[in-house]
Amino acid sequence: GAVVSQHPSRVICKSGTSVKIECRSLDFQATTMFWYRQFPKKSLMLMATSNEGSKATYEQGVEKDKFLINHASLTLSTLTVTSAHPEDSSFYICSATGGDEQYFGPGTRLTVT
Amino acid sequence: GNSVTQMEGPVTLSEEAFLTINCTYTATGYPSLFWYVQYPGEGLQLLLKATKADDKGSNKGFEATYRKETTSFHLEKGSVQVSDSAVYFCALRTGGYNKLIFGAGTRLAVHP
Numbered sequence: 001g002a003v004v005s006q007h008p009s010r011v012i013c014k015s016g017t018s019v020k021i022e023c024r025s026l027d028f029q030a031t032t033m034f035w036y037r038q039f040p041k042k043s044l045m046l047m048a049t050s051n052e053g054s055k056a057t058y059e060q061g062v063e064k065d066k067f068l069i070n071h072a073s074l075t076l077s078t079l080t081v082t083s084a085h086p087e088d089s090s091f092y093i094c095s096a097t098g099g100d101e102q103y104f105g106p107g108t109r110l111t112v113t
Numbered sequence: 114g115n116s117v118t119q120m121e122g123p124v125t126l127s128e129e130a131f132l133t134i135n136c137t138y139t140a141t142g143y144p145s146l147f148w149y150v151q152y153p154g155e156g157l158q159l160l161l162k163a164t165k166a167d168d169k170g171s172n173k174g175f176e177a178t179y180r181k182e183t184t185s186f187h188l189e190k191g192s193v194q195v196s197d198s199a200v201y202f203c204a205l206r207t208g209g210y211n212k213l214i215f216g217a218g219t220r221l222a223v224h225p
Contacts, residue, residue, distance in 0.1 A: 004156075006156075032211055034211075034212070034213075041218075041220070042217065042218070043202065043215045043216060043217045043218050044157075044202070044215050046212065046213075049212065093156050093157070095157075095213075097211045101159065102159075102211055102213060103159075104149075104156040104157040104158070105156050106155050106156040107154075107155070107156045
C-alpha cells in the first residue's frame with residue numbers, strides 16, 4: 001500500500017521556539033494532505049487541509065499564524081508550529097490522499113518544555 | 114452537521130472472545146464509512162470500509178455492515194487476539210471531498 005512518512009517522529013523543544021514537521025508521500029503524488037492533532041485518549045482533530053501550490057484551508061479555531069502549513073510539492077507538506085508553548089504539546093498526524101484513499105503518517109510527538 | 118458517535122471504552126476482553134464496537138453516524142447525503150485502527154505509538158491504518166448501504170467491509174477477521182436504516186456501522190470480530198489490542202476509530206466521508214470525520218475512538222485491550 002501507499003506509504004506516508006513523517007519526520008521527526010519525536011521532538012522536544014523549548015517554549016518560544018519554532019519546530020517544523022515534515023510529511024512525505026513516498027510512492028505516490030498527493031495533491032491534498034491533511035494535518036490532524038490528537039490529544040491523549042481523544043480522537044483526531046482536523047487542523048487544516050493542504051493543497052499543493054495553494055494556501056492551506058484551516059478549520060475553525062485553528063490559528064493559521066501559529067500553525068504554518070506549506071505544501072510545496074506533490075510529495076511534501078510541512079507544518080511549522082511557531083512560538084511553541086507547552087499547550088501545543090501533542091501528537092500531530094498527517095495524511096495524504098492517493099486516489100480514493102487517505103493514507104496516514106505514523107505521527108510526530110511534540111513536547112514543548 | 115456530520116458526526117460520528119462511538120461506544121466509550123475501554124473494552125477489555127479475553128482472547129478468543131467476540132468483539133462488537135458500536136458506531137452510529139449523522140450525515141447529509143450518502144457517506145462512505147470507515148474503520149481505522151491505531152496501534153500504540155503509530156499512525157492510523159485503514160481497517161475496512163463500505164461505500165454504500167448494505168455493503169459489508171471486511172479485513173483480518175473484522176467485519177462491519179453499512180446500515181442506512183439505523184445509521185450504523187458496528188465493528189465485529191468473532192475471536193479476538195492479543196495483537197488486536199489497539200484504538201479503533203469509526204469515520205465517515207461525504208461526497209467527493211476527502212475530509213474525514215472521526216469518532217472519539219474506542220480502546221480495545223485483549224488479555225491472554
